[in-house]
Amino acid sequence: MTAASNTYPNAQQGETAKKARFNSDLTQVKIGLVLILLTGIGPVLAGNEYWIHTFQLVNIYIAASIFQNFLFIDAGQKSFGQGAILGLSAYGTAILFGLHGVPFVLAALGGIAAAALGGLLFALPALRVQGFHLGFVTMSAAIVFPQLLVTLDRWTNGINGISVRIPALMTPIAFGISPLALLVTIFPMLALIVHYLIRRSRLGRNMFVSSLSPEAARSLGIKPGLMRFAAFLIAAIGTGICGVLYLPVVAFVSPQGFNIELSFVFFFAVVVGGRGQMLGPIIGVAIIYVLPNVLLAQFVEYRLLMYGCLTMGAVMLFPDGIVGSIERLRSKKNHGGTGERAFRIDGFLAQLAGTGTAKEPTEEIAVEVRNGTKRFGAVVAVDGVNLKVRKGEIHGLIGANGSGKTSLLNVLTGLSRLNDGSFYINGVDTTDYPADKIANMQLGRTFQAPRIFSQMSLWDNLRLGLDARNGKGSDAIDALARAMETEFGHDRADLLSHGQRRLVEVMRTVLKESTIVLFDEPAAGLSKSERNNFADLVRFLSRQLGKTVILVEHDLDLVWGIADRITVLDQGRVVSSGNPEAVAKDAAVQHMFVGARHA
């Protein structure tokens, strides 16, 4: 951990600055804790057995929904099968404890392990596919699960279910509060806190980025697959504990208890309460579960219909859920929305000025491509390309559209593989390296379409670069990071202009302290003055900080203005390569760009 990343922005800091907080997560957590405490302890103090039992179950559902929320939004995994996970753990514990007499704690661990296993099974397809695919898989798992419970009656007691009694957990210890009551109160609170902490952490951000833009994640050195595994595992363990707690609360498990309906309850609760809001699951369970099952118990026949209608209504009327809508109102009322205007290249240049020392390109080779060929079906995008980029130089890569520039860039960052040939970074053969591994070799890139995450503050967007840094960075960058944190901690990223969005990407690579930076058409859509600023920045990166820059660009003036060497591609082949003057004189190149250089 570096010094910069130790200073988390916290609520107090946000309040002292005049800007409105970017989100109200912390407040929501506080309210949520109070609410859970109320539902957990309240009925006990009231002393009504029915309410005690009901709200214990409610609290378990709240906890499960919190993990659903985490999985659904923070990790972007659409799972409709959390009910089955809960069931796995509950059944696992019940089988071990109830049928085989294993001690409860051990049985519980077994149950949780079963749940974790189930979560990993879910994660398996999630390695390859996302979104509704996953939804279908998890949903079918949730459908199959109770069927299996019935079919495998040799182990599960089939349709009869398993009854369990754990008197030790039920005897009150003080004020009529039983250990069980305590557990089912504390666990959801813990779940909430864990959720909050993960969200504030680097892990949480990495998960979030992985779900929204896997390419960006990989180019920042994150393994999206690992993140998904982690997310499913965390959610499964959390839900598994819920399953363990479910057992003493209900004292009975049967296949009907874990049909798809249960999964829907968790999912719908998150949606109705407010996707991604800390408080969402709590409010959601109150509406989805408590309302039909407790308050309108005489209509219990219609509860499935009510789930559906409530959710439908929420999607139509409050697309952000109840809490989400309130949060939206709050941020609408408070939007400052001017901070991001200060996000300009010249500002950063001024800040960074004087931090580096003058450097010149060395003769060491940073990147080398040997006879690289990349095919897409019949189209040969990169055709036997040989390319050498020296350390510390600015290397322009130009060519008409479809000449293979971006394809080459994708190969270099590991997002796609060469069909033939090989390439080396800092002398290491990286031909078959995955993108994240390449990224961790201090290589950074930008995308033509900037990857901006509007759910994160501007600073968090930038911070992704810092997160991806390998090892300790320079003081200058740390200082810049701190300045940015105070400046942009509560600004919205979605208000940035197109040029600024590009700049965010560029600044990420700066914060990442990559030694090799690949820019994919960074100047497209920048104004003249912005372009000049950008040229200054690139020059600064190369000459002051000694970075190797590969610049894929259409703007010939820009390239000729700053590049040390230029490679011209045409239809996947290198037409010409060398210093700008030599390339400009090349007849083939002149032919290609004739009449185009007076922009």
Next chain:
Amino acid sequence: MDGWAIETSGLTKSFVGFVAVNNVNLRVRKGSIFALIGPNGAGKTTVFNLLTKFLPPTSGRIMINGQDVSALKPHAIARLGVSRSFQISSVFPQLTVHENVRVALQRKNRDDFNFWQTDRCLSVLDERVEELLAAVGLGDYARHQASDLPYGRKRALEIATTLALDPSILLLDEPMAGLGSEDIKGVSALIRSVAQGRTVVMVEHNLRVVAELCDWVAVLQRGQLLTEGSYADVSANPAVIEAYMGNSHA
């Protein structure tokens, strides 16, 4: 533009108890603006109703453009190119201004009985409707309901509707009734402009308008033709003066 647009001979209409129009012989020259004046109850509107066959004459003949129309029904008269505006402004109140005019245009489309096509086929008329509405200064009111228009505008609408038929003979029944002096100027100009190439017969009380607009004036009194001639001649006629003195100051 020769010959007579309208000729009547011995036109008589008697109601139970009294004779509204008595042996009137009128001849209206093609292309002229012809005024029918006379005190209240002189039978002017009845003459109009007879000309358009809204009332059947008791006796006498009516020729329009040389054709004897005694046997025809009102709508057939209209199809001969005789178009009439009514004494009390007469629009289709629940239709929009646009539709009011379009209904008139529709007739030439020959789809009186076309009940199988959608009304979208009427959009070909829209351009002409807009032209006509613009001509009478109603361009901005196209989507209003006719009943919402103030009186003067209703008149204008009625004239637009009448013009939509592109009539050869225009019968205007007191076009200035109920109009303010500003509107009168406008409508006068309008009448003058539409009279190009048309025959206009009007009943009008406002003698100044008659003097200004009309080529020929016929005076009716108690159902009979008192005299006719240019306005100057007629206004000098003592009988006319007497007829008017008796009434117009009442």
Next chain:
Amino acid sequence: MAMAPLETKIAAANGSVRQRQLIIILLVAVALSAAPFLIYPMFLINVLCFALFACAFNLVMGYSGLLSFGHAAFFGSAAYISGYCAKTMGLPAELAILVATSCSVVLGLIFGWVAIRKQGIYFGMITLAMAQVVYFIAVQAPFTGGEDGLQGVPRKALVSAMAPMSDRQSYFFVLAFFLIGFCIIYRIVHSPFGHILRSIKENETRAASLGYDVDRIKLIAFTLSATLSGMAGAVKAIGFQLATLTDVEFFMSGEVVLMVLVGGLATMTGPVLGAAIIIAMQYYLSEFGIWVKALHGMIFIVCVMAFRRGIVGEIGAYLSRRRGASD
């Protein structure tokens, strides 16, 4: 420039209005297809037949301004004819309906030819009187079954390969005819002819002075209405398996007036709604016997005194008033 905001709204709304219409149509389609599973199908069949009847009647009363008090003649006679064709002659239902509907064309032409030159109430009285002739014929003619009417008309159609249809199936059979009829009426109302009809209703003399042969146009409208009323009656005889004297009685003529009046004159959906309300009243209040008729009378009075635009009409007026206010 007073028009600008309104035009903007119209233009801007145009896309969404069409879409909203589309959605409403979809919703209605869903409701219509789900209805027989939620509501007693025979009731729905009854409603549909009378809705079509009322819509057809609205064509004369609402859109042409002619008060016909004899429309039961078309409805009832067509019911008898199609019932007879289907039962005694064993024709398939579609053919029976076709025959009966064609007869209604002729009957409509005769009625119209006699009555059309009369206006307003005269028209109503003459049509009433003529419908009475049809009624007496129905009472005395040998094939109508007198007081009993034609019962147990078979529901065998070509589409069912002459197999008897169940209630739900007949519902869809009737629905098809209703939709055809409704679409025809919609087309008529929104056709060039429909526009002329409206203008005649608004101001007959003016329309004549524009060169329209008012009598002919009204005659055509009346005949169209009679035809569709006949279709409604014919379909009713099949769908309900019954044709009786009540179908030709002049109370029936009054009832259809009431349906249109309650729903809303000169609206497309008003008559349907009106029919549904009146039929529902008859169904669900049947235990009150004759008092239902008194209730009808009272609704008549209320409608005429205070509620002349009918339900749909009043809603439409309210909406357009609100739109006007928001401008």
Next chain:
Amino acid sequence: MLEVRNIVAGYGTIPVLRDVSLKANAGEILLIGGENGAGKSTLLGTIAGFNKPDQGEILLDGKPIGGMAPEVVARSGLRLVLDGHRVFPELSVYDNLRLGAAAGGRQVFKRALEEIYDVFPVLKEKHRLYARDLSGGQQQMLALGQAFIAQPKVLLCDEPSMGLAQALLPPILSFLRRWAETGTAVIIVEQHLAVTSSYADQAMIIERGTVKFSCPASELEARLGAAASVG
């Protein structure tokens, strides 16, 4: 033809455009330039209906179109050619053109099709090919052709040069020029002012969401120079 009066528009609650007015006349090309993020694309998007203006009016032929959905705007005779030669890659060139003629009759389509084949013979040559098999420049031609087929009264062209080698720009611009001369109002948003301005009649520079100045295109260079020396 097209008149924009004092529109204010943006994403969410933050206005990107403030009080922008412009007028595009039939038969003329209006060039809109300005820094990135100045709101040029937002302006086109707003005119074409992709954004809702918060205030102000957009009049096409005197009829307001502000706030209508893009497809409705397109059908009322205003076409936006999106940046980055967006065509339908998995449809044939011919089908792409066919879809352009969302409104209008068969005759109009045939005539326009022949014209566009005349101007860009390569499209005729490749009319059976999938659009994805065309080069970037050809795709841009196809995108323009798609708009041309509809014979709009107003054409908006968002950065026709974007992603194209600069050598490809002049033929496209001269096509727009000829098109404009048939009585269409054309608006081009462009970064490469120097190349484009010689084809345009009017020019306008937008800065930070407001109109900095507008002038005849011939004076653009001078005005830009003046602005640079002052600012």
Next chain:
Amino acid sequence: MLSEILIIVIRGIAIGSIFATIAMSFNIVHGATNIFNFAQGNMFILGGFAAYFLANGAGIGMWAMMLIVAGLAIAALVSFQGYITLLPLRSSVEQDSWLISTVSVSVIVGAILMITQGPFAYSVQSIAPSFRIFGTRTPGAYGLAIFAMIFWYVALRLFLKHTYSGLAISALSQDFDAARAAGLPVRRLQLLAFAISGLMVGSVGFLVAPVISVSPDAGLKYVLNGFVAAVVGGIGSNIGTLIGGPLVGVVAMLTAYKVGGAYQDVASLLVLVSILVFRPQGIFGRVTARRV
């Protein structure tokens, strides 16, 4: 032995044809709207219920008419559902609200069926006579299922390649904004896609009612198997579903026969997971180059 395998294969293919048709109905909606309609299975079962209530034991003519009625009614229902699903997509930033709304529609339809019809399976008489193939008696509805699959494949292909609306729907799937800018009536096309998908599943549900268990909770099974068929064939590829559907069907039948009926869904799930893990684009899916 051989005849057993034949039975399994024939029935598997027939059941798979149902899956294939559902998969094709997924494809058309997904292409036009990027939405995967989770409620499709329940719409399919509604078709079955329509057959039970409207055409059980009816003559061929009435049966055909009721088929049309059911198809149209379900098409209307689905396109209305599509309208509702699409509504929030216009404004909200969150673009996967459809996931939630289609799931909730699925729950709602299932719940309504459960409340009104109870948790029973209804059996429907077949209109088509059973036929002998390789000496095995096969219910006629199986033939109908295969016929329906082929019919819908051909119809969709003709529609998408040769009609203006079809081309426009394809265009939507390729570039939504460009389609809007070109003046295509986007929303109407999307609703049309929904309607077509509804027509497909509704009619097929009606056709095959005699050989499926028409019960309120059966919808989920079919939506999942349809999805598996779509994934096996490659999402968006209709020709792929022609293979994918029968494949899944045969696997399911085989499992039911060899292992036990309860494992049918497990087998489908395993097929799904293995396809997703090893070849997510499906057997026939093409890796499309996307803009980075």
Next chain:
Amino acid sequence: MMSIFSMPADVFLGQLLLGLINGSFYAILSLGLAVIFGLLQIINFTHGAQYMMGAFVAWMLLHYFGIGYWPALILSPIIVGSLGVLLERTMFRKLYNLDHIYGFLLTYGVALVVESAFRAQYGVSGQPYRPPNALSGIIDLDFMVLPIYRLWVVAASIVVCAATWIVIEKTKLGAYLRAATEKPVLLRAFGVNVPRMIMITYGFGVGLAALAGVLAAPIYQVSAIMGGNIMPVIFAVVVIGGMGSIGGAILTGFGLGILEAFAKLLYPPAASTVIFIAMIIILTVRPAGLFGRTR
């Protein structure tokens, strides 16, 4: 024995008399309708119901209060007439500015309410009402037997009709009435209380209907449906006679009664339809009706 139309003269004359009796009712009822229409421009669909009420009031007077035929002959029209006035005051008055269709519909609604109320109370079967002693009995002409009461009805109706006709056509009051139909505003300017005149006229018309009801009570049975059945016929009479023509209504009423009777003789099934067929024929020949004026 004489024979007319190849049938015995007594049958013939008997039918003639029957026709005259029916005609008397037609005449009085259509007269009332015509009077009301003349002034209010409303076709009084309630007329049939009021006719029925007239009979019922007479029956009730006898049944509940023991008041006999002769007082009822006066009382019943007054009672029913005042009810009519009430109706006019509370309802019709608000509809004068609207399309006449609405007045028609309103009266239809009222008729529905009244008739079904009576039907609900008394059923469809008739209540007997005996003629007064003075008029019971028969006169035996040698070719037929003639109930005195029927003779009285014919005579009474002729007198009533004639009187009404004289009042309206020949007196100053009648002149006012006629003037009021033509130009109510003008008449108001003369200082005539037009609304009150309308009210009284309506009351009078209704009273006529009730009178017919009382006269009919001993002949036909007093039943709730007696009004509804006669209304279409009355309409036909009014239409044939020519709307608004008082004399036309009277003459046509008698004429059609006789026509109906003959039809019954010649071709019984046509009896109920002959009037309507006559109407169709007459309307095709004379669209304005027999005595109607063209406008």
